[in-house]
Each structure stands twice: as C-alpha cells, then as structure tokens.
Amino acid sequence: xxxxxxxxxxxxxxxxxxxxxxxxxxxxxxxxxxxxxxxxxxxxxxxxxxxxxxxxxxxxxxxxxxxxxxxxxxxxxxxxxxxxxxxxxxxxxxxxxxxxxxxxxxxxxxxxxxxxxxxxxxxxxxxxxxxxxxxxxxxxxxxxxxxxxxxxxxxxxxxxxxxxxxxxxxxxxxxxxxxxxxxxxxxxxxxxxxxxxxxxxxxxxxxxxxxxxxxxxxxxxxxxxxxxxxxxxxxxxxxxxxxxxxxxxxxxxxxxxxxxxxxxxxxxxxxxxxxxxxxxxxxxxxxxxxxxxxxxxxxxxxxxxxxxxxxx
Amino acid sequence: xxxxxxxxxxxxxxxxxxxxxxxxxxxxxxxxxxxxxxxxxxxxxxxxxxxxxxxxxxxxxxxxxxxxxxxxxxxxxxxxxxxxxxxxxxxxxxxxxxxxxxxxxxxxxxxxxxxxxxxxxxxxxxxxxxxxxxxxxxxxxxxxxxxxxxxxxxxxxxxxxxxxxxxxxxxxxxxxxxxxxxxxxxxxxxxxxxxxxxxxxxxxxxxxxxxxxxxxxxxxxxxxxxxxxxxxxxxxxxxxxxxxxxxxxxxxxxxxxxxxxxxxxxxxxxxxxxxxxxxxxxxxxxxxxxxxxxxxxxxxxxxxxxxxxxxx
Numbered sequence: 001x002x003x004x005x006x007x008x009x010x011x012x013x014x015x016x017x018x019x020x021x022x023x024x025x026x027x028x029x030x031x032x033x034x035x036x037x038x039x040x041x042x043x044x045x046x047x048x049x050x051x052x053x054x055x056x057x058x059x060x061x062x063x064x065x066x067x068x069x070x071x072x073x074x075x076x077x078x079x080x081x082x083x084x085x086x087x088x089x090x091x092x093x094x095x096x097x098x099x100x101x102x103x104x105x106x107x108x109x110x111x112x113x114x115x116x117x118x119x120x121x122x123x124x125x126x127x128x129x130x131x132x133x134x135x136x137x138x139x140x141x142x143x144x145x146x147x148x149x150x151x152x153x154x155x156x157x158x159x160x161x162x163x164x165x166x167x168x169x170x171x172x173x174x175x176x177x178x179x180x181x182x183x184x185x186x187x188x189x190x191x192x193x194x195x196x197x198x199x200x201x202x203x204x205x206x207x208x209x210x211x212x213x214x215x216x217x218x219x220x221x222x223x224x225x226x227x228x229x230x231x232x233x234x235x236x237x238x239x240x241x242x243x244x245x246x247x248x249x250x251x252x253x254x255x256x257x258x259x260x261x262x263x264x265x266x267x268x269x270x271x272x273x274x275x276x277x278x279x280x281x282x283x284x285x286x287x288x289x290x291x292x293x294x295x296x297x298x299x300x301x302x303x304x305x306x307x308x309x310x311x312x
Numbered sequence: 313x314x315x316x317x318x319x320x321x322x323x324x325x326x327x328x329x330x331x332x333x334x335x336x337x338x339x340x341x342x343x344x345x346x347x348x349x350x351x352x353x354x355x356x357x358x359x360x361x362x363x364x365x366x367x368x369x370x371x372x373x374x375x376x377x378x379x380x381x382x383x384x385x386x387x388x389x390x391x392x393x394x395x396x397x398x399x400x401x402x403x404x405x406x407x408x409x410x411x412x413x414x415x416x417x418x419x420x421x422x423x424x425x426x427x428x429x430x431x432x433x434x435x436x437x438x439x440x441x442x443x444x445x446x447x448x449x450x451x452x453x454x455x456x457x458x459x460x461x462x463x464x465x466x467x468x469x470x471x472x473x474x475x476x477x478x479x480x481x482x483x484x485x486x487x488x489x490x491x492x493x494x495x496x497x498x499x500x501x502x503x504x505x506x507x508x509x510x511x512x513x514x515x516x517x518x519x520x521x522x523x524x525x526x527x528x529x530x531x532x533x534x535x536x537x538x539x540x541x542x543x544x545x546x547x548x549x550x551x552x553x554x555x556x557x558x559x560x561x562x563x564x565x566x567x568x569x570x571x572x573x574x575x576x577x578x579x580x581x582x583x584x585x586x587x588x589x590x591x592x593x594x595x596x597x598x599x600x601x602x603x604x605x606x607x608x609x610x611x612x613x614x615x616x617x618x619x620x621x622x623x624x
Contacts, residue, residue: 101446103445103446104417104423104445105416105417105418106417106418106420106423108418111416111418111419113622116622126621127621127622128619128620128621128622129619129620129622130619132473132474132568132569133415133416133538133539133620134413134415134448134473134474134539134541134569135447135448135473135569136446136447140619161444161446161447162444162446226445227445227446229446256444256592257444257446257447257591277589277591277613278613279569279589279591279610279611279613280568280610280617281613281616281617282616282617282618282619283616283617283618283619284618284619292619293616294619298591298592298610299591301589301590301591301593304593304594304595304605305592305593305594305595306594306595306596307440307441307442307452307594307595307596307604307606308440308441308445309438309439309440310425310428310439310440310441
C-alpha cells in the first residue's frame with residue numbers, strides 16, 4: 001500500500017490592521033480545507049491558537065497567521081489562492097508556499113512549478129529549491145514584499161525517512177490506540193505541557209497536533225514499507241537543551257536518513273549525531289528576514305540491504 | 313532549461329536457435345527506435361556489434377542481444393513490447409527493463425509501475441527497486457524464465473550527479489566540438505582501442521557510443537544547471553586496474569554524488585574514493601544468475617551551497 005507522506009505547506013501572516021482570524025467561523029476553515037481536497041477531523045481551541053487535525057495533515061490558526069500542511073494527493077495551492085482572495089492579498093504581509101519532493105511525483109495533481117505559475121499571477125514572489133533535484137529537497141515560493149519576522153518566529157522541520165523495521169512493524173500493527181502511539185514516542189514525557197489532538201488512520205498512519213499557548217508541534221507518520229516516513233514540525237526553537245527531542249526520535253525510529261530544515265533557528269546549526277553523516281547543506285538568508293538552512297543526513301553505512309520487491 | 317537525463321534501459325537476450333539479429337535491416341531498428349519516440353542519428357557497424365546513436369541515447373545490437381537506452385520523455389516500454397511481438401516472446405531467453413528515478417517524474421508519459429503492468433501481460437517477471445524511494449534509486453523488471461548468463465556478461469553503470477561548476481561551465485559552453493569534449497574527458501587516452509561515434513547537441517548536451525569487438529561503452533551528458541547529470545555505462549568488467557576510469561571521471565567532474573550499479577561485476581565491490589562516502593548499498597542475487605549491486609555515494613561535506621533559484 002502506497003501513501004504519499006511528503007508534505008505541502010502554506011504560511012500566511014496578515015498585516016497588523018487586518019481583522020483577527022479568530023472572527024472567522026468554522027465554515028470558513030472547512031471551506032479552506034475543502035479547497036485543498038482535505039477535510040477537518042477534529043479541533044482544539046485555545047486563547048491564542050486554534051488547531052485542526054485534517055484527513056491529510058494539519059491546520060493551525062493564530063489571530064494574525066495561518067499555517068496549513070497537507071500530504072497525499074491534495075492541491076494545497078488552491079487553498080492559497082482561496083486565502084489570497086478571501087483575506088485580500090493587500091492584507092497579506094508574508095506568504096510562504098513550500099513543497100517537499102514527493103515519493104511519487106507523477107501521482108500529484110500539479111508540480112511545484114505549475115503552482116508557482118498560478119501564485120505569480122497574484123503575488124510577486126521568489127521560487128527556490130533547497131537540496132538536490134535528484135534527491136531529497138524542499139521547494140519554496142515566498143512573497144517579495146518587504147517584511148521583518150517576529151524575533152520568536154522560528155520553525156523546525158524534521159523529516160524522517162526509512163523508519164527501522166522494528167518501528168515500522170509496531171506502527172503498522174493492527175488495532176493500535178492513540179495512547180499506545182503517544183507512549184511509543186514518549187511524547188508527554190519529552191514534550192510536556194502540550195494539549196494533544198491525534199488520530200489513528202486505518203489500516204495505519206498517525207497524525208497529531210499539539211498546542212501550548214501559541215506554540216505547536218505536529219507529527220505525521222506514514223509507516224508503510226514502500227514509503228516509510230514521518231515528519232515532526234514545531235515552533236519551538238529547539239535550543240541546545242531541546243536537541244534531545246531530535247535525538248529521541250532518531251533513537252526510537254533509527255531511520256536510514258533524515259532532513260533538518262530550519263527557519264530562523266540558529267540554535268540547531270550544531271546539531272549532529274554520531275550515527276549520521278551530513279551529505280547536503282543548502283542555506284539562504286532571504287530578503288524578507290528568514291535565514292533558512294536545509295541539511296540532509298544519511299545513516300553511516302551498515303549492512304547492505306535487499307531491494308524492495310513490487311508484488312502487484 | 314530542463315532536460316530529463318535519467319535513463320530507461322532494455323536488454324533482451326535471444327535463444328541460441330533464433331536467427332541472427334544482424335539479418336534485420338536498418339528499417340527494423342528505425343521502427344524499434346521510433347516506438348520509444350526517439351530517432352537514429354548515426355551508426356557504427358562492426359563484425360560483432362552494431363551501435364546506433366539516438367536522439368535520446370543509444371542502441372547496441374549483437375547477433376543475439378539488444379541493449380537500448382533512452383532518456384528525456386521517451387516511452388521505452390513501447391519498444392520492449394514491439395520487440396516481444398516482432399522477435400516472438402518464446403525466443404527471448406532473458407529480458408531486463410530498467411528505469412532510473414527521474415528528476416521530474418511528473419513529466420514522464422508513464423511510471424515504472426504502469427510499464428510493469430503492460431510487461432506482465434506478456435512476460436512473467438519480477439519488479440524491484442534498488443535504493444530508496446525518496447532518493448536516488450533504480451527500478452528493475454526482469455523475466456523469471458530460467459536463464460544462466462555468459463561468464464563475461466558484466467555491466468557497470470556509473471551515474472554521476474551535480475557536476476562541478478567548472479565542468480558544467482565547460483560543457484555548456486557554446487560551439488563546442490566533438491573533439492574538444494573527447495579531449496576534456498581524455499577518452500582516447502583512458503579507454504584506448506574503441507571506435508567512437510558521438511554527437512554534440514545544441515545548445516548543449518553530449519552523447520557517445522564506443523565499440524571495440526563486442527565490448528561497448530556509452531556516455532550521455534546533461535550539463536544544464538538545473539539537473540546536471542552524466543552517465544557512463546560499459547560492458548568492461550572494470551577490474552581493479554580499470555577502477556582508474558571511474559576515478560578519472562570523478563576527478564574531471566568532481567560531482568556532488570554518484571551511483572555505481574553493477575551486474576555480475578564483483579571486481580568493483582572494493583571501489584571507494586576518499587572524497588566520497590557510501591550512503592546506500594542495496595544488493596540481490598537474482599534467480600536468473602545476475603548478482604546486482606547498487607551503491608550511492610555523496611561527496612564528503614564541503615561548504616554549504618546556495619539554493620537553486622527558479623527564474624521563470
């Protein structure tokens with residue numbers, strides 16, 4: 001069974017004079033999510049941050065900011081175009097649209113460059129690729145309008161490939177409960193203080209949103225043998241002390257490879273792990289104030305592996 | 313400018329009782345090549361091996377064997393189906409169909425699994441992937457019919473990514489002649505004794521077939537900045553002494569990464585290079601007698617690189 005775990009992501013920051021996004025009712029978010037061909041599964045509502053768990057990933061809403069992540073065969077660009085129309089592009093101070101390289105790009109409704117063409121009809125922006133086209137990479141389109149991010153506006157994306165056989169075996173087990181998966185990752189221990197909203201897909205797959213005041217983290221697991229993948233993303237700055245969180249996931253999943261992509265998060269630059277070697281490091285300081293680093297790591301060579309056999 | 317350098321490849325070995333393929337006239341090979349949506353550019357004819365340089369890569373014909381390689385947006389599977397019809401599938405002792413992961417899979421007319429579905433309507437076979445789905449890999453479909461390869465039936469594929477800026481600058485220079493490119497690679501020095509047929513594409517790109525008795529080597533260069541790639545494939549067994557050829561290409565191109573895929577070529581197993589680290593090694597001994605090794609290497613980390621900027 002194949003499922004496309006690779007994510008698409010949008011981030012929109014509104015101007016200070018825009019009305020609060022908390023004034024929008026649920027039907028607005030339902031419509032937004034439907035534009036990308038996903039649906040809302042559940043919701044957490046805090047005073048500073050609303051979170052929606054989606055049939056394909058996550059939506060987070062602050063009073064002046066939206067973050068939406070979708071995977072599978074969704075068309076996130078249509079959600080971006082909807083937002084620009086509904087909120088008024090003049091009220092958007094900063095727009096990011098991002099796509100990770102897909103496992104099977106030929107199954108996507110559009111390519112990144114198709115999306116960029118549509119976005120450029122509405123927004124003046126820059127498109128770039130971090131990482132190598134032949135291998136893991138992340139594609140970013142951002143608005144060119146002058147902008148200065150808040151000091152605490154950091155993002156860490158931790159993209160984890162080739163989960164170990166043991167981890168995949170557990171995560172594809174039948175009848176797993178939410179609590180069993182939370183316990184497997186020891187989430188409440190390593191990331192205390194967060195309210196959690198999670199969902200176990202059938203036959204397998206797991207999504208989680210967690211919020212704490214205006215911070216979030218989100219986890220999406222695609223454990224199937226053909227494309228074993230997990231993403232962890234957070235607004236936490238992952239300080240030196242918090243690098244233990246990344247090591248914690250590496251210990252549990254013992255993945256064959258991972259990418260670490262950070263936005264304004266210099267405290268992650270010294271992240272290394274004795275079992276992994278960095279093979280790509282692509283970086284850029286954008287004119288709109290974000291310092292982006294993309295780093296790809298592979299496990300130091302162990303035993304040769306068998307090829308994957310396609311039985312259908 | 314984007315061009316898909318990633319290759320598709322077919323190999324067909326006929327039974328001993330089949331008529332010699334040298335009895336087929338040029339129109340047969342033209343028709344075969346047209347099936348994949350390529351054309352013949354030029355031809356070399358020896359007593360044991362004919363070679364055709366194609367608008368997208370190469371065709372080699374022995375009396376009892378065909379090897380065809382195409383890149384770009386060709387549909388090589390249609391050439392396989394044509395061969396099975398024209399030669400009679402009962403006369404085919406061994407069939408290989410191979411696809412390297414594409415830089416932009418969404419631009420291909422079919423996926424590997426689409427192709428496998430068509431092939432399985434005609435041939436009982438096995439499909440497998442060497443390497444990781446998220447990164448560089450090679451997909452292989454082979455017939456299951458009992459078969460034992462000749463002792464000297466070896467193949468080495470050397471797939472070279474991210475050519476250095478200097479190499480790309482030279483290879484995208486305007487008005488390059490064939491001889492200038494042959495000299496750049498010092499081909500006549502490191503691989504003496506071969507008759508060469510080559511072609512310089514405009515604005516750039518280079519293809520070469522070389523034959524020596526029943527041995528061949530072939531080179532295809534896609535030097536463009538967005539997807540810089542070169543492949544070198546040969547029937548030479550690349551013994552310990554001949555590993556200098558691989559080092560020679562690494563020295564000239566200083567690539568960011570390369571794959572080394574070998575078929576029945578144990579003398580390449582100890583190939584290492586101080587500037588590169590092996591990150592993936594996938595291997596399988598097929599029931600039909602081929603021992604396949606796929607190894608992926610990355611350059612040991614140098615300076616961080618800038619993202620690639622999409623200007624259109």
